Amino acid sequence: MAEEFFTREFDNGLTLVAQRMPHVSSSAITIALSAGVSCDPDDSAGSASTASLWLLRGAGDRDTRQINDVLDSLGCQHHEAAQSEHLLVSSAQLGKNLPELLEIYSDILRRPRLSDETFSPCRDLVAQTLDGLEDEPMRNCNILIREKFYPPPLGNHPLGTKESLADLKPKSLRSHLKNRLTPNGTIMAIAGQFDWEKLSGTIEKHFGDWEGPAPAEVSTSPAQQGTTHITKDTAQVQITLAYPAATINGELYYAARVTQMILSGGMGARLFTEVREKRALVYAIAARYHSLKDFAGLFVYAGTTPQRAQETLDVTVGELRRLAEGVSEDELARAKIQLKSALIMQGESTSARADALAGDFHHLGRLRGLDEISRAIDAVAVNDVMEYVRAYPAENLTTLTIGPDKLQAPNPT
Amino acid sequence: MQFEQQTLPNGLTIIAEVNPSAASMATGFFVRTGSRDESPTLPISGVSHFLEHMMFKGTDRRSPFDINREFDEMGAAYNAFTSEENTVYFGAVLPEFQDRVLDLLSDMMRPALREDDFQTEKKVILEEIALYQDRPQFRLFEKLMARHFGEHPLSHSVLGTPESIRALKRDDMLDYFNRRYSPGNVTLVAAGNLDWDALVAKASSACGHWKDYSVSRDTPENSGTRQSGSVVDSKLLRQHIGEMSAGPGAQDERRYAAYMLAMILGDFVGSRLFYALIEPAIAEEASCSYEPMDGTGIFMTFISADPDRASQAVKIARDEYDKFMADGPTDQEMTASANKIASAATLKGELPMGRLTALGFDWVYRQEYKPMSDHIEQIFAVTSEQVHELTKQFDLNATTTLTLGPNE
Numbered sequence: 102m103a104e105e106f107f108t109r110e111f112d113n114g115l116t117l118v119a120q121r122m123p124h125v126s127s128s129a130i131t132i133a134l135s136a137g138v139s140c141d142p143d144d145s146a147g148s149a150s151t152a153s154l155w156l157l158r159g160a161g162d163r164d165t166r167q168i169n170d171v172l173d174s175l176g177c178q179h180h181e182a183a184q185s186e187h188l189l190v191s192s193a194q195l196g197k198n199l200p201e202l203l204e205i206y207s208d209i210l211r212r213p214r215l216s217d218e219t220f221s222p223c224r225d226l227v228a229q230t231l232d233g234l235e236d237e238p239m240r241n242c243n244i245l246i247r248e249k250f251y252p253p254p255l256g257n258h259p260l261g262t263k264e265s266l267a268d269l270k271p272k273s274l275r276s277h278l279k280n281r282l283t284p285n286g287t288i289m290a291i292a293g294q295f296d297w298e299k300l301s302g303t304i305e306k307h308f309g310d311w312e313g314p315a316p317a318e319v320s321t322s323p324a325q326q327g328t329t330h331i332t333k334d335t336a337q338v339q340i341t342l343a344y345p346a347a348t349i350n351g352e353l354y355y356a357a358r359v360t361q362m363i364l365s366g367g368m369g370a371r372l373f374t375e376v377r378e379k380r381a382l383v384y385a386i387a388a389r390y391h392s393l394k395d396f397a398g399l400f401v402y403a404g405t406t407p408q409r410a411q412e413t414l415d416v417t418v419g420e421l422r423r424l425a426e427g428v429s430e431d432e433l434a435r436a437k438i439q440l441k442s443a444l445i446m447q448g449e450s451t452s453a454r455a456d457a458l459a460g461d462f463h464h465l466g467r468l469r470g471l472d473e474i475s476r477a478i479d480a481v482a483v484n485d486v487m488e489y490v491r492a493y494p495a496e497n498l499t500t501l502t503i504g505p506d507k508l509q510a511p512n513p514t
Numbered sequence: 515m516q517f518e519q520q521t522l523p524n525g526l527t528i529i530a531e532v533n534p535s536a537a538s539m540a541t542g543f544f545v546r547t548g549s550r551d552e553s554p555t556l557p558i559s560g561v562s563h564f565l566e567h568m569m570f571k572g573t574d575r576r577s578p579f580d581i582n583r584e585f586d587e588m589g590a591a592y593n594a595f596t597s598e599e600n601t602v603y604f605g606a607v608l609p610e611f612q613d614r615v616l617d618l619l620s621d622m623m624r625p626a627l628r629e630d631d632f633q634t635e636k637k638v639i640l641e642e643i644a645l646y647q648d649r650p651q652f653r654l655f656e657k658l659m660a661r662h663f664g665e666h667p668l669s670h671s672v673l674g675t676p677e678s679i680r681a682l683k684r685d686d687m688l689d690y691f692n693r694r695y696s697p698g699n700v701t702l703v704a705a706g707n708l709d710w711d712a713l714v715a716k717a718s719s720a721c722g723h724w725k726d727y728s729v730s731r732d733t734p735e736n737s738g739t740r741q742s743g744s745v746v747d748s749k750l751l752r753q754h755i756g757e758m759s760a761g762p763g764a765q766d767e768r769r770y771a772a773y774m775l776a777m778i779l780g781d782f783v784g785s786r787l788f789y790a791l792i793e794p795a796i797a798e799e800a801s802c803s804y805e806p807m808d809g810t811g812i813f814m815t816f817i818s819a820d821p822d823r824a825s826q827a828v829k830i831a832r833d834e835y836d837k838f839m840a841d842g843p844t845d846q847e848m849t850a851s852a853n854k855i856a857s858a859a860t861l862k863g864e865l866p867m868g869r870l871t872a873l874g875f876d877w878v879y880r881q882e883y884k885p886m887s888d889h890i891e892q893i894f895a896v897t898s899e900q901v902h903e904l905t906k907q908f909d910l911n912a913t914t915t916l917t918l919g920p921n922e
Contacts, residue, residue: 124535125864127857158793165793169784173850176857179783194857222795229798233818235751236650334749336647367590368570369582378578381637384645406644435586442589442608446538449865 114285128196128293129451135316136188136281139254147261149183158219161208196294207307220271231260246341250499252321283313292454326499330507338410338504342401349464356489361390362436418511421495525698539706540866542604544874547694550667560674563596571631620720632684662758662914664739699729703874706866733809742915753824753919761811764879771900776804777851797827835910842902
């Protein structure tokens with residue numbers, strides 16, 4: 102059954118993409134604004150994270166409490182997040198409550214109060230979250246590896262630094278947001294229960310006359326990469342590795358996803374089998390694929406006690422490199438069915454679909470149907486995986502470890 | 515939605531909620547056993563959870579690698595979890611794999627428990643224990659449970675300790691298995707797009723031979739030890755504070771009022787704790803949740819704050835609780851909280867995996883089937899008087915308190 106997709110591009114640069122899902126009563130919305138962490142002004146790291154809290158501290162005629170009250174009364178499961186490229190504002194609720202939510206979102210995005218009084222607590226909360234990361238090395242290392250791997254400012258720390266937060270001022274953040282909270286380039290994705298004509302009209306009513314400049318492009322500088330160790334008295338050594346992968350809009354994208362599944366799709370995949378099942382070196386190990394528009398990486402995580410850390414790193418890197426020796430038809434078939442099955446199950450969740458629609462439009466400028474993705478996955482052959490592994494070998498690894506002692510960096514092959 | 519139920523002659527109950535419009539189906543074995551059932555006469559702690567790992571380590575027909583590979587061949591989303599009172603093994607698959615995933619899961623439920631696999635997996639369990647040592651909130655929760663429940667079996671740690679795990683023998687585990695995994699203590703649950711007749715037929719052929727024996731559990735009342743204490747860890751930057759007090763149990767109809775109470779007091783956004791602590795940035799995290807358990811229940815409050823503001827944060831939270839116990843909730847709070855709970859339940863209920871756990875636990879705790887819409891109706895039926903009355907029956911300030919961080 103083909104999906105019911107809808108797209109509308111407004112004159113002000115706002116794009117609305119939507120998927121109607123007939124069997125659900127909920128509806129989810131994801132708004133991707135070009136105000137992500139990588140857009141933070143150079144001297145104001147932490148801006149996007151602070152903004153993600155500050156935006157909800159009063160908008161239009163409503164103060165903080167009234168905003169929360171009305172979102173609660175609509176049963177909105179809402180979430181605001183500062184990601185690399187976007188500031189994401191998203192919510193899931195019953196479909197019948199979506200029109201009213203859109204009116205509130207027009208206040209939050211177009212008429213946020215951003216008052217001096219509510220600024221400091223928002224900034225302080227970000228600073229406290231930054232401190233909290235020190236107590237959670239696993240979460241911390243997965244943020245820090247992106248900072249090392251991606252060309253700055255794409256991997257910049259979402260929470261900034263103590264110093265940058267201390268220097269952050271409400272006035273400058275307000276003017277930054279004025280240039281960034283704009284319809285131009287903003288993607289609004291909706292999935293679930295709705296009537297398209299009515300939805301399109303409601304959005305036109307609330308956002309059709311929204312005006313704003315085109316957000317400035319982000320320019321990048323070379324990535325630091327290399328090897329980093331942070332000495333800390335932890336129970337487990339946190340090991341993270343990253344190396345380049347094909348982007349979503351790249352030719353070898355589907356081969357990249359299949360390769361990631363061969364490494365880490367299920368408990369029968371290579372990393373879990375070799376590092377955990379056979380050698381019992383870890384409880385947690387995983388390789389994840391992450392793509393920005395122009396850069397993507399495979400990110401590997403493993404956590405293990407200090408005396409077993411070097412072996413864990415060596416075996417893990419060995420597995421990444423062993424891909425070059427070949428993959429079997431059986432592994433390929435498992436990876437493909439896992440990808441397809443995950444896709445179909447994700448299709449049952451309105452929130453997951455709204456995120457996927459926004460992602461497709463951002464990366465590809467269009468929406469992909471289940472059929473298209475299934476066919477593309479089916480088409481990946483062993484040869485394609487081998488071509489991919491040659492194009493994106495596990496070399497020049499960016500590594501970051503947190504633990505009592507430094508490890509020996511993996512040898513180049 | 516169609517509900518189905520059948521019990522096999524050996525006592526295994528099978529239940530399902532059939533939803534032909536779903537794209538997938540989820541199924542799982544719900545075993546009514548967990549750390550609270552680890553008898554004090556055995557010198558072991560953590561056997562329920564360790565056993566859960568061993569169930570993936572092969573059967574007479576399958577090696578550990580076969581199990582993982584077969585799940586992957588179906589493209590399944592699968593795993594298992596162990597708590598103080600339940601151990602659940604589950605898989606979500608496309609409908610065409612229903613028979614195969616049942617064949618695999620039911621075979622796993624009669625494991626080989628081979629000695630060499632046991633010794634290998636022991637190392638993984640020790641790594642898992644180490645992993646949680648680097649998560650202060652988890653450490654705090656585990657220590658708080660132990661302190662709050664004192665002599666009550668719910669004080670038992672799920673993971674156990676490195677010492678208890680090292681000392682555990684394969685035969686101790688087999689003995690535990692033979693006392694807890696009787697078919698009468700297990701429920702096979704399924705939700706989504708599934709074939710009920712085929713499900714029963716498969717379960718009968720795969721599980722019908724399991725030998726039945728009697729299994730029991732003590733469910734004593736508990737109102738908590740109400741002791742306070744602190745664990746000083748100078749390596750931590752934040753002060754993590756946990757408070758626990760008694761609440762209604764899973765079989766108690768007052769649980770709906772209890773969910774409302776926790777939502778009003780301590781939801782992440784828009785609650786009393788949010789306005790008192792998060793909005794002014796006195797604490798970074800402050801939340802209250804309610805957990806119904808077998809025969810008892812708990813309210814838990816967690817706060818994370820700068821060490822020098824921690825006692826201020828706790829005092830403010832206490833004042834909020836006093837005020838709430840004196841005045842009860844407002845109508846606005848009642849409506850907002852009911853909407854939040856209903857919305858979260860609806861979203862979860864749209865996924866077969868989400869329905870599986872709700873369906874399974876309704877049955878395990880109360881032997882009842884309730885469509886999601888009935889649960890939502892009961893949430894909306896709770897009155898502000900009932901919530902206020904609940905605070906008189908369960909004193910929110912009669913807490914067991916524990917702090918973890920650089921300060922005492």
